Amino acid sequence: MPLARRILAVVALVAGCGVVAPPPPPPARTAEAAAPQTAEPARKEVTPAPAPKTAERVAPKAPEPSKAAAPLKAPPKAAAPSAPATAPPPVAARAAAPPLDLKSLEQRLKDTDAIGVLTKLSLKNQVDDLIAHFRAFHEGQRPPTLSQLRPAFELLLMKLLSLLQDHDAKLANDINASREAIWGVLTDPKKLAQYL
């Protein structure tokens, strides 16, 4: 029995040492490893740090695209309605263009405060000159050809619009919308005669 106990005690000790021994070594190894490898842990700390950073960077990036995606999705929706919204005005302008009344436009030009008296008179002089060129054209005189008269007409209209657009935008828009109608009157001797 004492032998058996001793054997058991030895076995227990051996087993106990075998069991107990392993735990101490790991701390010792970690301590040893930590001591000499002070630089390595630092490297290890640096390396893990970027990982979270990248994770953080990835995380914000994920929402950003989602946010960006939302506005991107929104504009098309906004653009879609805006396109139809912009489409109607030309239709309205076309609808407004036919009831062109040159006399009313002339009266509005006379009444507008956007242009000074001398400027109005100067414009009238230039309009009269252009009409004189058209009359000469209708009488069969050449050079003033239509291809030569069109740039003069456009230039005069641009001058008029540039004078009006800042202070009487509505009149400027109405005249601009009537551009082709006015050209149609000027190029048709019968229509032109009605206004002279």
Added chain:
Amino acid sequence: MKQIAASIMWTCASLAVIAADDPKQLKDLTAVIALQGQPCGEVVSYVAQADNDFIATCKDGNRYRVHVKDGRVVVEKK
């Protein structure tokens, strides 16, 4: 007499200054000169010589006489 003449001169000069500061007239003259295709930029001052007869001074130094003759606006470089 000298005092009366001086007061008249002073009144005329002050009226001319007031006229030269009228922004509407400055714009009108600027537009007229531009419509005639003359270099100016902007009229900075003017002197009214008579009805519809002005001497306009431009920002670039050019001076023009702007007046109405036979129903036409005439711009003459001075």
